Amino acid sequence: MREANRLVSSILDMLGKAIKPGISTMSLEDIACKACEGYGVKPAFKGYHGFPFALCCSVNEEIVHGFPSEKRILKEGDIVSIDMGVIYQGFYGDSARTYPVGKIADSTRKLLDVTRESLMRGIDKALPGNSLYDISRAVQEYAEGEGYGVVRRFVGHGIGRNLHEKPEVPNFVPSGLPGVQLRTGMVLAIEPMVTEGSHDIEILDDKWTAVTKDRKLSAHFEHTVAITSEGPQILSCS
Ligand code: MG
Ligand code: MG
DSSP states (O other), X not given: OHHHHHHHHXXXXXXXXXXXXXXXXXXXXXXXXXXXXHHTOEESSTTGGGOOOSEEEEETTEEEOOOOOSSOBOOTTOEEEEEEEEEETTEEEEEEEEEEOSSOOHHHHHHHHHHHHHHHHHHHTOOTTSBHHHHHHHHHHHHHHTTOEEOSSSOEEEOSSSSSEEEEEXXXXXXXXXXXXXXXXXXXXEOOEEESSXXXXXXXXXXXXXEETTOOOEEEOBEEEEEETTEEEEOSOO
């Protein structure tokens, strides 16, 4: 899982260098597919429940599951959320980052910073003996405390020999049942999706692309994290 996630991180690094005004999101898909070929790994999302691409490329008000497209040319001031997974020797890696395209507004920069920081605060709670919802609470309290929305409809997840395993990892504290107790050896994909406005979403006619209902910006950062006796280990880093 460490190797699967290391490769995802290295592909995300590569994409980060390629993202600039004037590039199409399909060019990013091509880079990711070539990199997977080079590493001898399979992209995890292509074909998953019928998703047609290796990458989810979600621009601006798109939250997750956007399709790469030749027609979608990134422009200065946009943000693009790239979610990427691979399968290496039967194990899955999964990570996402939101990238600025050229120079972005200060308010947009703040959305990215808060989303990334909410992820890091969630990761800090990924400790044996904690409740799963300690992660959820840390993400939600920080992001909402900064005045942002936290998407409810999509959540993080366990990961291993499958892309999506139990337990779900919400970015908010659900009412009702207590969260499961975290144990050494669990691996979770923690992935806050944070919005400038309301957390309400809509799905576009392509049946996949999730957008904010108010069409305000949304950002997404995800790491695959192993829970160990020495604390959380981020696997999706280069
Ligand atoms: Mg992902
Ligand atoms: Mg995920």
